[in-house]
Amino acid sequence: MKNKINKNVIITLILLFSFIQCASLLDDKYQEGDFFYLENKGAVMPVWVKGNQSSGVYVIFLHGGPGNSSDTYSTAHAYNELGKKYAFVFWDQRASGASQGNPDLNTFTLAQFADDTKKIVNLIRHMYKPNALFLVGKSWGGAIGSYYLSDPQNQQLVNGWIEIDGAHNLKDGIPLSWEWAKDNARKRIAAGDEVEFWQEEIAWYNSKPANIDTDYFMRHGSNLNKLNGIYKNPALDPGDTVGLFAPVPFFFYQLNAYYLNNDNQFDIKNIKLNSLMANIQIPSMVLWGRHDGTLPVELAQDAYDALGTPVADKSLYIFENSAHCPSFEETSLFILKMQEFIELYR
Amino acid sequence: MALPQSLPLTLSYFGETLVHPGVYAGSEISIHENFLASLSIGTYLHYRHHRGAFVNADFSWRKTFSIGYSMEFGAGLGYLHTWSHGGTIYTVTDAGVVEEKPNYGFSSLMPKLNLNLLGWDFRKSHDIPFRAFSGIVLFGQYPYNQFMMPHFALQLGGTYYLNLNKENDHEK
Numbered sequence: 049m050k051n052k053i054n055k056n057v058i059i060t061l062i063l064l065f066s067f068i069q070c071a072s073l074l075d076d077k078y079q080e081g082d083f084f085y086l087e088n089k090g091a092v093m094p095v096w097v098k099g100n101q102s103s104g105v106y107v108i109f110l111h112g113g114p115g116n117s118s119d120t121y122s123t124a125h126a127y128n129e130l131g132k133k134y135a136f137v138f139w140d141q142r143a144s145g146a147s148q149g150n151p152d153l154n155t156f157t158l159a160q161f162a163d164d165t166k167k168i169v170n171l172i173r174h175m176y177k178p179n180a181l182f183l184v185g186k187s188w189g190g191a192i193g194s195y196y197l198s199d200p201q202n203q204q205l206v207n208g209w210i211e212i213d214g215a216h217n218l219k220d221g222i223p224l225s226w227e228w229a230k231d232n233a234r235k236r237i238a239a240g241d242e243v244e245f246w247q248e249e250i251a252w253y254n255s256k257p258a259n260i261d262t263d264y265f266m267r268h269g270s271n272l273n274k275l276n277g278i279y280k281n282p283a284l285d286p287g288d289t290v291g292l293f294a295p296v297p298f299f300f301y302q303l304n305a306y307y308l309n310n311d312n313q314f315d316i317k318n319i320k321l322n323s324l325m326a327n328i329q330i331p332s333m334v335l336w337g338r339h340d341g342t343l344p345v346e347l348a349q350d351a352y353d354a355l356g357t358p359v360a361d362k363s364l365y366i367f368e369n370s371a372h373c374p375s376f377e378e379t380s381l382f383i384l385k386m387q388e389f390i391e392l393y394r
Numbered sequence: 395m396a397l398p399q400s401l402p403l404t405l406s407y408f409g410e411t412l413v414h415p416g417v418y419a420g421s422e423i424s425i426h427e428n429f430l431a432s433l434s435i436g437t438y439l440h441y442r443h444h445r446g447a448f449v450n451a452d453f454s455w456r457k458t459f460s461i462g463y464s465m466e467f468g469a470g471l472g473y474l475h476t477w478s479h480g481g482t483i484y485t486v487t488d489a490g491v492v493e494e495k496p497n498y499g500f501s502s503l504m505p506k507l508n509l510n511l512l513g514w515d516f517r518k519s520h521d522i523p524f525r526a527f528s529g530i531v532l533f534g535q536y537p538y539n540q541f542m543m544p545h546f547a548l549q550l551g552g553t554y555y556l557n558l559n560k561e562n563d564h565e566k
Contacts, residue, residue: 086484292413
C-alpha cells in the first residue's frame with residue numbers, strides 16, 4: 049500500500065515539475081538587449097533597449113494609446129530593421145502595457161507623461177552616453193513628445209523629433225476623426241455595403257458629442273477598424289502581438305487602455321499643443337498616413353505648421369497607401385524615411 | 395469533537411496565464427458534507443514582468459462521485475505581493491540624478507474563483523489516500539493601475555491524505 053502511495057506521489061511530482069520546467073520560457077523575440085524599469089510617481093515602467101547600441105544613436109519610442117504598449121512596435125519588422133543601424137528604447141508609459149504599480153489618478157495628465165519622458169531621456173543619457181538621441185512619437189506618443197519638447201531645456205538633450213500620425217491636437221482631431229468615420233460610412237452606404245448598419249452608426253455619431261468617453265471610444269474605434277481607418281489594408285494588421293510568452297500581461301493588458309480613458313479620468317479631448325509646438329526648434333519630421341481615420345491627414349500639415357523648427361530642418365511626408373500605421377503598411381518606405389532623417393541629424 | 399483521521403496536504407502547479415510557472419501548497423478541512431475550507435500559500439513567476447507570492451483562504455463546494463470523479467467550485471480571498479521582475483528599478487530625481495531603487499514590490503488584495511472540473515479521488519476508486527485535480531483559477535490583483543487586473547491560472551496537482559491514525563497504519 050505504501051509503495052503504491054509513494055509511486056503515485058512521485059509520478060505527480062515528476063509531472064508537476066516537468067511542466068514547470070517546460071513552461072519557464074520567454075518568447076525568443078524578447079531575449080536581446082537590456083531590460084530595466086523606471087519608477088516615477090507611483091508607476092514602475094519597463095524599459096527595453098535593443099538594437100545596434102554600438103552605433104551610439106538611440107531612438108526613444110513613445111507609444112500610442114493612451115494605455116497601449118510598445119510591444120506591438122518593439123518586435124515589428126520595421127523597427128527590427130531600423131534596429132540593425134540604431135539602438136531603440138521601447139518603454140511602456142504609466143498605466144499602460146506592462147507598467148505596474150498603482151499611480152494616483154492625479155498623475156494621469158499629459159504633463160506627468162511628459163515628465164516620465166524626461167526621466168527616460170535622462171536615464172538613457174546616464175546609462176548609455178549616446179552620441180545622438182532621437183524621439184519618435186506615434187499617435188498618443190505624438191502628444192507626449194510635442195509637450196515634452198515644447199520646453200527648450202528638454203530640446204537640448206534631443207537631436208531630432210519624429211511625429212507619426214500624432215495626437216498633438218486632439219481638440220480638432222477627435223471631431224475630424226468622427227467626420228472621417230461618417231464620410232466613409234456614407235461611402236459604404238452608397239456602395240450598398242451594410243447599409244442598415246452604417247445608417248445606424250451615422251445616426252449614433254450625430255446624436256453624440258465628439259468625445260473620448262470610453263463607450264464612445266470603443267464604438268468609434270470599432271467603426272474605424274471596419275472602415276479601414278487604422279489599416280488601409282487590414283491584411284497588414286499585425287494583430288495582437290502579445291502572446292502567452294510575452295512579458296506584457298496576455299490579453300488583459302488592454303484593460304489598461306480601457307480604464308485609463310474611462311469616465312474621462314484622463315482628460316485628453318481638449319489637448320491642442322499647437323501654440324506650445326512653436327517653441328520646438330530642433331530638427332523635426334512629420335510622417336502621416338493619407339488614409340488615417342484615427343487622426344486624419346489634415347493634422348499632418350497642422351503639426352508641420354505648428355512646429356517652430358526652421359523650414360530647412362523640418363519635413364512632412366505622407367504615405368499614400370497607409371492609414372494610421374505606415375510602419376506596417378509601407379514598411380520599406382517608412383524605414384527609408386526614418387533612416388534619412390536620423391542620418392541627417394545624428 | 396472527533397479528531398480528523400487524515401491531514402490533507404495539497405501541492406499543485408499554479409500556472410499564471412497557463413505558462414508562467416508557479417506552485418502552491420496548502421491544506422483543507424471539511425465543514426459540512428460537500429463544503430470545505432482551505433488555506434494555501436504559493437508563488438509564481440511571470441518572467442520579465444513580476445513575481446507573485448500569495449496566501450489564500452478559500453471556501454469550496456466539492457462533489458465526489460462513487461467512482462472517484464470529483465468536481466469543485468470555490469471562491470476565496472487572499473493577499474498577493476508582487477515584485478517587478480527581470481531588471482533593476484531606477485529612479486531619476488528632478489535634478490537628473492539616477493539611483494537604483496530597492497524592489498519592495500506591491501501589496502494587493504487577491505479575490506479568487508476556482509473551477510476544477512477534472513478531479514479524481516483515488517480513495518474512492520483504489521483505496522489510495524490521494525486525490526488529483528485540474529482546473530482554472532480566475533483571480534484579481536487590486537489595486538493595479540487604479541483598477542483590478544484580472545489574471546487566470548491553471549491548477550494541476552494533488553492532495554495526499556496523511557493518515558493520522560497510527561493504529562490503522564499498523565494494521566496495514
